[in-house]
Amino acid sequence: MAKKNNDFVKDITKMEDDFPQWYTDVIKKTDMVDYSPVKGFMVIKPYGYAIWENIQSFLDKRFKETGHENCYFPLLIPESLLNKEKEHVEGFAPEVAWVTHGGENKLAERLCIRPTSETIICEMYSKWLTSYRELPYLYNQWCSVVRWEKATRPFLRTSEFLWQEGHTLHETKEEAEKETLQMLNVYKDMAENLLAIPMIVGKKSEKEKFAGAEATYTIEALMHDGKALQSGTSHNLAQHFAKAFDINFQGRTGEIEYPFHTSWGVSTRLIGGVIMVHGDNRGLVLPPFVAPIQVVIIPIAQKKEGVLEKANEIKKELEVLGIRVKLDDNANYSAGWKFNQYEMKGVPLRIEIGPRDISNNVAMVARRDNFEKEPISLEGFGNTVKELLQTVHNDMLTKATRMRDEKTFTFTDYEDFKVKMEETPGFAKGMWCGERECEEKIKDETGVSIRCIPFEEENLGSVCQFCGKPAKYMVYLAKSY
Amino acid sequence: MAKKNNDFVKDITKMEDDFPQWYTDVIKKTDMVDYSPVKGFMVIKPYGYAIWENIQSFLDKRFKETGHENCYFPLLIPESLLNKEKEHVEGFAPEVAWVTHGGENKLAERLCIRPTSETIICEMYSKWLTSYRELPYLYNQWCSVVRWEKATRPFLRTSEFLWQEGHTLHETKEEAEKETLQMLNVYKDMAENLLAIPMIVGKKSEKEKFAGAEATYTIEALMHDGKALQSGTSHNLAQHFAKAFDINFQGRTGEIEYPFHTSWGVSTRLIGGVIMVHGDNRGLVLPPFVAPIQVVIIPIAQKKEGVLEKANEIKKELEVLGIRVKLDDNANYSAGWKFNQYEMKGVPLRIEIGPRDISNNVAMVARRDNFEKEPISLEGFGNTVKELLQTVHNDMLTKATRMRDEKTFTFTDYEDFKVKMEETPGFAKGMWCGERECEEKIKDETGVSIRCIPFEEENLGSVCQFCGKPAKYMVYLAKSY
Structure with a gap:
């Protein structure tokens, strides 16, 4: 059994020996991601994508609760639009992908694949907005963007990534600033309550702010190797784009005014943060609320009468409570092999259930985050597990905060x-x-x-x-x- | 009041006079979509996008229930990959957008924006698959695709559209055929139970099948003007791509085998179908389960004591039942103006609540689909409304079926x-x-x-x-x- 343990772990480079290699080993061995034939572009495999889906679902709910609506703007932006805001084009033009041909015809004007959508969205806003009565505009889109990067690493920096970008317009400067900070706070809250990652929140320096912004606010996390990860940004764009794109409206006094503008985004980069904050030398350690599988049930001596029945019973009990649970009853693999597999994949809780547990009316429950393992009574089992998931989350956030503070x-x-x-x-x-x-x-x-x-x-x-x-x-x- | 009614309706061309213009008027007046500065690319505005979100949510649940997982493959495909399957490249090469420059550098090889992802996905599958034990592969992705179209119409045919594409691999021909038909059936079921659109299901002729497929199955709907809309397709790709991309595995007998392959997709085109099947000369008529707003509450004489309180009470009662409800208490507009506005937007049910209704312990409920209006007791109101939404759905499906059969x-x-x-x-x-x-x-x-x-x-x-x-x-x- 000990040998089998090592089968997995020996393939993962130790963090302290080579952190970048540890990261690469973990994402590949756990089947989160793969490299594609296009340099710098990654394939997000189901185990990685499911984490993104959980982030999306959490944020989308918060966006809607704060009055935002989703929409979709075109993938391609004419070069002339990209050029309209001076700082913006200087920031982005060097890293965009250019479409020059549509079908068999050369295009009259080059189109870039959106590196971010301020320009195309502002062009539309300038067509739509007429009166202060229509404000605020509170829109968001979920999409992919392309930024041609020289050195890439899956999730952390890739030439294409998935993200959301919110773009809002407001009547006053104060409202725009309030929105910018509100969304930053939504991100911070998501980081702490979903990803169990504590964030330093603050303002970027002039040098580091978004190309075209008046002010950029950021949430910053600290990774295991002592490097920071910019995990989400919220920009107060003032009237920079509004003036460049001539977005205006009739104000309360009848005067023509420019609206105040914000944009804010987080991306699949967050997944890299989850890996590098919580992971260890045995692989991933996933915070319960973002984990694709929150609980894995592994039957012991599953051929014995009653074991699979009980395992299925537990599964149903957990599912009813909304817990994402997997029962692995594959007879081709040993329980020990499975223990290691799900440990590497970072599943927060493992439940072992065998004949002896059943006769004692308990199941063994092992935590991934601290390796504690104890028998838990099958009376009220579902609720105990549900509470335990919250405890694991809390402990992971505490541990990550301690790690950051120590560094x-x-x-x-x-x-x-x-x-x-x-x-x-x-x-x-x-x-x-x-x-x-x-x-x-x-x-x-x-x-x-x-x-x-x-x-x-x-x-x-x-x-x-x-x-x-x-x-x-x-x-x-x-x-x- | 009668005049105000006409303010809306007069802006919508009558169907029988000019159906294409009616369609354009409806999508523009109801704020579903707008034209973008890039020819053939549309902006999907919140009221259109929310319909897509409801389709996504319905289908995503069905995909997962049938064992599929989501993932994400790159937006860009190298020209050499697109060229690997002969029929496929002939079908798609004339209509793809080509990226030739990344940042300031000319690319060594042109990359096309995916018109569909068989080629890039097959390239990855060929790296991954080793044994029959790993099969089936049941993957899906939600994304946008680009096909350079000459003549475009919002939702129906656009150079970029949103869709899902499922791509599966199977050990046997029978399993692949079963999957192809299963997903076709999921689409048919979605069309009937979500969109209230009856579908003719069948197989495409050799001429009309997907470029590279062994067989293409389709769901076809009939629009109000007597034209058909291909609404979803499911392809049995046999081993065509597997052989072209050398996807193989060690089979049960130890021999090297090629897997059997399917792909299937539906797109934002479905929204065009909803408009053209159910709409009328007053605008949209949305089937309840896909409608962004299922019920709108319009208070009458809202300044009178107790009216807004009761309206809010009803709103909460409906929300608890999971009904998407909007209370429009904007004092700048008359009730009559609002009636027409939401009628045009196709909201399935309108609730009117005023002092007299309250004293009678009723609310007036008006159906968009057949203009019936009656007082409904506030006792058990939420459940009555919930049942009525199902009735409206059933009646709309019946009406659409009758319309199709008559044509x-x-x-x-x-x-x-x-x-x-x-x-x-x-x-x-x-x-x-x-x-x-x-x-x-x-x-x-x-x-x-x-x-x-x-x-x-x-x-x-x-x-x-x-x-x-x-x-x-x-x-x-x-x-x-």
Whole structure:
């Protein structure tokens, strides 16, 4: 049995030896994803896609509860539209895919595959909007986008990815800012309550903000290797696009006004975050509410009378409670093989049920997150399991928060920062002058970027710890994906 | 009030005067869709998209119940892959969009935007499949596809559309045929039970089948103008793609074998079908189970004490039962204006509640499908409304079936066929020799195509009614979208 355990684990590189290879091994061995014949484009296999479906379903409900409606805008954007907002085109033009031929004909104007949809959506908004009475516009779309990336990694950075993009218009600046922060908060809430990932929330620096935005807000997570993952962004676009696209309306006073605009998105990148925050050397560890399979039932000595019947009974009891459960009664594989298989796949709870358990009126329940295993009474079993899933979630969030906090450090000066960032990488909290030149110098010299100016500021001093000028903000810095 | 009614209706061209213009007026006036700056590409607005979401949700559940899993394959397909299956490339190459540049670089090989994904999926399947033990593969994806069309109409034929495409592999020919028919049946069931559209089910002729298929099965609906709409197809691809892409596996006997392959899809085209089967001169008539808003509540004299309270109470009672309900208490518009607005938008039931209704403990309920209106007791109101939605659905399916049957005719000979097809267009049932040359002649001379060889054959004679040769099949013919 011990040998069989190793059959799986030996194929996964240890995290501490080579983190990027560990990541690649995990996503391949657990059948989440595969590389496609088009460089940088991935195939999301059912076990990876089901995680995305759970994220979608959670967010879509929240979007609708906050008054948003879904719609769908074209995949292709004429070059002339992409060019309308100056900062935006500079940010995106170098990384778009160009369609030049439709069928057998060369197109009069090149079309790019959307890298994001502000331009095409603003073009439509400018046709539609006439009066303040029609505002706000609260629209979202689920789709794929293409950004031609040089170096790609499945989920984290791919030339095509799945995401949602919300695009809203408001009558006032205040409403737009409120919307921007509301959606950021929806993302933070999703990260914590669905993915069990704690987030640092804050504002991006001028250098790191979205091309065309007035302000970009972000949720940032810390991975096991001490690198940050930008996990979702919400942009206050002010009137930048509205003016470029001439979106206007008759206001309350009869004057022609420009609306205030927001956009916000999260993508399949989140799946990479789930893997890198919770995973271990045995493979995936999935938070219960996003796991495709929440509970796996493995019958022991399944040929013995009554075992499969009881296993099926338990399955039904859990299903009725809305739990995603799989009964693996495949007779070609041993129970031990299955234990390891589902452990690697990160299934939160494993239930073992055999003749002895049945006679004791219990089932053995093993947790993936901390390997605890104990017999649980079959009386009220479904509800016990349901509560246990919540406990596992809570414990995983606590553990991830502890991990992040342990990897978060302050520093005395730039030299100390450099040493710590190399030796014990993670989030560095420090004071910064707010100047782009200083930020670029840090990035160039260390590869570390300012992740955000957090909403929860702390006063760690009065001078910039990088250049000595007066400090303006406390910031979080990290290497990042 | 009568004048206000006309404000809406006068903007919609009458069906009998100009059916294509009626269709365009309805989709624009009801805010389902808009034209985009890219010719042939449409924007699906929330009221149209919500219908698609209801179709997705219905089908996705059925797909999962029949053992299918969702996944996601790349948007772009290398030209060399598209070329692998001979008939397939001939069918699709003339209508694909080509990506030639990624960012600032010219690509070594052109990539097409998927017109359908058989080729890229088969390429992956050939990497994955090793043993019969892994079969069947039961995968589906929800995505958009691009086919460069010359003449387009929103929902019915657009250069980009949303769809699902299922792609399965099986060990035996029998299993593949069973799957092909099972999914066709899922589509037929969805059409009848969700969209209230009766379907003729059958097999496509050799000429009309999918490029690369062994056999294509179809569901065909009849529109108000007597034209047919191919509404969903399910293909038995035999081993054509498996051989072209060298997908093979070790079979039960140890021999290397090719799997049997199916694919099946429905698209946003279905929304066009809903409009053209059920709509009338006042606008949309939506079947209750697919309607974004199933019930609209319009308070009468809403400033009077207790009216809005009661309206909200009813709203909650309906919501608890899972009914999609909207309470329109906008004080800027009159009740009459609202009646017409929601009538045009095809909301199945309208509830009017005013002071007199409240004192009588009733609400007025008006049906969109037949304009019946009656007071309904507020005792057990929610359940009465729920049952009424089912009744409306049943009546709409009955009406659509009657409409189709009235437009279905038999004919004595080719000349009679031509006259009837011009004078009272619809489905023609007739005997056909089965030869491609004969089929092409009919199409060239009349614009009519063979829609399918129905599963429910009738014997209408022994000779082909078009060319006089011995008859092989009874077929349905129609002009089509």
